[in-house]
Amino acid sequence: MGDHDSEVWSTLTKFMLGLAVFAVVIFVVAGSMAAGNKEAAKKDNAASNDKAIAERIAPVAQVTVAGDKPAAAPTKKSGKDIYSSACFACHGTGAAGAPILGDKAAWSARIGQGTATLYDHAINGFNGMPAKGGRADLSDDAIKSVVDYMVSQSK
Numbered sequence: 466m467g468d469h470d471s472e473v474w475s476t477l478t479k480f481m482l483g484l485a486v487f488a489v490v491i492f493v494v495a496g497s498m499a500a501g502n503k504e505a506a507k508k509d510n511a512a513s514n515d516k517a518i519a520e521r522i523a524p525v526a527q528v529t530v531a532g533d534k535p536a537a538a539p540t541k542k543s544g545k546d547i548y549s550s551a552c553f554a555c556h557g558t559g560a561a562g563a564p565i566l567g568d569k570a571a572w573s574a575r576i577g578q579g580t581a582t583l584y585d586h587a588i589n590g591f592n593g594m595p596a597k598g599g600r601a602d603l604s605d606d607a608i609k610s611v612v613d614y615m616v617s618q619s620k
């Protein structure tokens with residue numbers, strides 16, 4: 466090999482070495498960038514996954530408006546509740562000539578009879594008013610609480 470040849474080899478070797486160093490640098494930089502991305506992606510995923518899972522497994526009952534009291538099952542139905550389920554059909558609409566809840570004129574004379582009579586008529590029936598509104602399953606006390614509610618709303 467002549468001087469020229471060795472010079473070519475030396476240049477070539479330097480060039481190859483440079484290329485190798487460059488490749489290593491690229492490799493390291495790319496690697497660290499990829500690692501950074503992966504970390505960020507992992508964090509993103511973890512965050513959105515946690516949220517999604519929390520939403521998916523959230524008990525339906527927890528979906529309450531802020532400030533609401535947690536919905537507790539009522540131990541005893543209020544007169545209003547019973548009214549809605551057992552009496553509204555007639556007393557909310559006037560069906561069968563029933564005095565409508567809140568109609569003061571229709572209720573004043575009835576209320577004037579006294580509570581005992583109203584209880585009696587509600588529990589045992591009176592003309593078009595079926596005994597207990599047709600709800601024999603309701604206790605006398607339950608009916609009384611509804612009558613109290615109806616009276617309180619109608620005077």
Ligand code: HEC
Pocket residue numbers: 548551552553554555556560561562563564575578582583584586587591592593594595597598599600608611612615
């Ligand atoms: C099928 C229809 C109907 C249902 C259901 C019904 N009512 Fe009545 N109610 C009537 C009618 C009609 C009258 C009017 C009767 C009359 O004065 O001749 C009446 C009258 C009354 C009166 C007044 C009685 C009086 O002395 O003037 C009360 C109190 C009353 N209802 C309570 C209730 C309660 C409590 C319920 C539910 C548990 C109920 N009603 C469900 C039809 C109904």
